[in-house]
Amino acid sequence: MYLSKLFIPITKDVPSEAKIKSHQLMIRTGMIKQSSAGIYSWLPLGFKVMKKIEQIVREEQNLIGAQEMLMPTIQSSEIWKESGRYDDYGEEMLRIKDRQGREMLYGPTNEELITDIFRSSLKSYKSLPQILYHIQWKFRDEMRPRFGVMRCREFFMKDAYSFDLSDAEAKKSYNKMFYSYIRTFNRLGLKAIPMAADTGPIGGDLSHEFIILAETGESQIFADKQIFEIDLNQYELTEQSLNKMRRDFSSIYAVTDEKFKEEDFAKNVKKENQIRTKGIEVGHIFYFGDKYSKPLNGLIDSHGGKKVAVKMGSYGIGVSRLVGAAIEANYKNDVMKWPKSISPFDVVIITSMGKNSNENLKKAEKIYKELKKQNIDVLLDDVDENMSNKFKKHDLIGIPYQVILGSKSDGDKIEFKELNFESEMLNLESIKSKLKKD
C-alpha cells in the first residue's frame, strides 16, 4: 500500500475529551473516528490492527476445540425475562421497540441467547462437552463513555460459552479457556495476568480477570509481584498441565479490588512483594454452573437418563478494547511500537521526496515489490513531506521496522531501523531475512 493512497486522516487536532494516550494516538493517526458519543468508525489503519487481534483470538479459541458461530446483535426481551435479568440490567441495556411494538434489545452479552440455542439443539450428555463462541458487536449504553475504544458504547467482543454435565467437567473447560487466554495475550505481545475477580452481574462462584498493568487502567489490583514471574510458556493442553497452571496461579495472591481484603493481603504477601496498582481488564472468565440453564430449562439427559441443568461458563475478550490496551502498553516516550503480530504493516519504506526524489522513489518501489513478493505487508511512504516530519509521523503510526531511503542510502546498502534502536546499513537480502515471519 502507498501511503498517498491510504485513507488515513492524520490530524493534530485532538479533542479535549481524549484524556489518555491510546485515545489521542488513535485519533491522531486516523485509526478511528467518533460518530456519536462512545461510537466509533474504524478507519483502515485501525481496522487492520483490530482484524489481526480478532484472528489471533479466533485461532486460539479454535485450538482448544471451541466452535465459532454468530449470534445476532438484536435480541428479544423474552429470554431476558426468563432469566430474570431484563429488569436487573438497568439503563446500560439499549432497549428497542420494533415496528410491531415488540420489546427488543441490543445484546450487551449472550448468556440467555446461547442457552436458548443450546436447549433447543442438544439433549444428551453424549454431545458434551461443548464450547461455542462468537466475535460480535455488543452495545452497553454507558452513562459516560470515555477513553476512546476503552470504554465505548458499541464494542467488539469475543464471548465463549461452555456446556458440561458436571462441575468437575466444567472446571476442565474453564481451565482450557484460562490456558487459551494466556496464549492469546502472549501472542498479542501483552503481559496479561489472571486475577481472582468478583462475578458481578454475570453471577457464579469462580471468575478471573485478565489484566495488563497500566496507570490509565480502571481496575484496581493487589498482587504479589511473584505472579508476574510465572513462566507462561511452560503449560500444555493436557489435563495435568492445566491443573498445574491453575495451582501455580492460585498459590500467589492476585486480586481485583472487589475481592481485596487488607488483612489477607498483609497475611499472604511479604511487604516487599506487595503491588498495589492499576490495570486494564482485557479478558474476563466466569464459571456459574446452572445460573442460566436452570431458569431457562437448559436440561440434558445424564448417564442415568435423569434430566439435569447443564453446567455453564462464559468467557469474554474485548477485541476492540485490546487495540487501545496494546497502545497503552507500547506507546512510550512519544514512540508507539506495535508488537509484530498485530502491527498494521510489517514494515514501512520511508522515502525522501526531495531533490533526488525520482531516483529514491524508483528505488523504493523496487524494494517494495521485492518485499511484497516475500508476502511481507509493506507501506510505502511516498507523501511529499520532509523527512523530519515523516519520522515524527511514523513514530506515531508505530510500524516496528523502517527502511529509510534518504541521504544515507549508498550502493547496495540500505538504511534499516527497528523503532527504539539505532539504524544499520544492510543489503536487501539481510532486510528480507530480518522481516521474515516467525
Add this chain to the structure above:
Amino acid sequence: MYLSKLFIPITKDVPSEAKIKSHQLMIRTGMIKQSSAGIYSWLPLGFKVMKKIEQIVREEQNLIGAQEMLMPTIQSSEIWKESGRYDDYGEEMLRIKDRQGREMLYGPTNEELITDIFRSSLKSYKSLPQILYHIQWKFRDEMRPRFGVMRCREFFMKDAYSFDLSDAEAKKSYNKMFYSYIRTFNRLGLKAIPMAADTGPIGGDLSHEFIILAETGESQIFADKQIFEIDLNQYELTEQSLNKMRRDFSSIYAVTDEKFKEEDFAKNVKKENQIRTKGIEVGHIFYFGDKYSKPLNGLIDSHGGKKVAVKMGSYGIGVSRLVGAAIEANYKNDVMKWPKSISPFDVVIITSMGKNSNENLKKAEKIYKELKKQNIDVLLDDVDENMSNKFKKHDLIGIPYQVILGSKSDGDKIEFKELNFESEMLNLESIKSKLKKD
C-alpha cells in the same frame, strides 16, 4: 472436525413458515436458528459458509483497490436529517432512543455516515479516487420477514462507497466495481447477471442489479437470453477492457421490472430470445453523483482550487443472503451440492459404524489425518447411524466430495464420490490430488 463433536442440530421439524428450499435446508441441517422474527443465529455449519463468502467478497474488493474499514451499526439521526432521509425512510428504519433520549437508529445503509467520514477526512482532489468498504450487520425492520436469510431483518452486507472528482472519473470507479462483482459471483459459483435497475430510495441515475435466476426470487426480470452467453472471463482490470465490458452488457436488453417497458422489449429482443422470469438480487450498484455530498457538504478542492461536491457511488452485496441464494441455485432433486469455493468442508469421510466399526473408524482416522496434513478441511462422520441415513443426511449437508468407508472399501482402494456422480475406487494419493485446491 468429527461430526459427533460438531454443533450441528440436524432436524426433520421444519416450521411451516419455511416456504422455500434454502430456508428449509438451512433449518434441517442446523445452519441457522431463528431467535426472533427475521433474526437468526448462524450455527457453525452456516457460519463457515458465510465466512467463506465474506472472504471471497473481501479479496475481490481489495483487488480493485478498495480499502476495508468498519462503520458502527448504531448511528445518530443527525446525519440522516441532514440528507433528508430520516423522515423518508419510514418504518423500515429501526429507530432507537438511548438513555440520554438522543434519537439513534440501526443503520439500514451507510451513505450518510461514510459521507460524514469523508468530509472531515479528505480535502483535496489529490487524494482521489477513493473506494472504501465495510462488511457489517444492517437492520431493516421488514413488515413481513420471510424466506429465512433471504429477507430477514438483521443481515450481513458488504457496502462500498466511491469518491471521485468528476462524473467521468466516477464512471471508472463504477466500472471497476461492476468488474469486481462479476468476478466475485463467478468465484462463488453463481451465474449473476447485471440488469439495468431503478435506483429506488438510494437515488441517482445509473444502477445495476446483479441477479441469479431462481423461481423463488422476488425480482421480476426481462432479458434477451444472449446476456447469459457473455463470456465473463474475458475482461481485465484495464480501462479499455472495462469499457468493453460495459458496452457488451449495455448492448443486450436485460432489465428489472421497474425499468421494464413492453414496447422496448418487443422492439429490442427477438421473440425467441425473450426471457421473462424471476431472480434473486445478490448485488446492487448505484451511481448517484452529489446526491449526498451536496446536502452533507462533502466538498473537495478541485484543480483550480474551487470547492466541488465529491461524486459518489455505492455498491452492495448481500453476504448473508448469498448463503440462501447459493442453496437456491445448487439444491436440486433433493441433493444439495455446495460450490467448492464455499463448501463448509472440502470433503466428508462417511464411515460405516456397523459390525466392523472399529476397523473402519481406524481407517477413517488415518485418512482424516493424511488429508488434514494436505491442508484439506475434512469432516469425519463418526456418528452411530446406518449408512443409508448417513447418505441422506449428507445429500443435505452438501459437501461436494465423499470418501466412503463401508462394505466396498477393499485393500488400498477407497470409495470416492463426487455428489451427483457415480463413485469410483481410488487410492489415497489419487483422492488427495482430486481434492487439491485450485
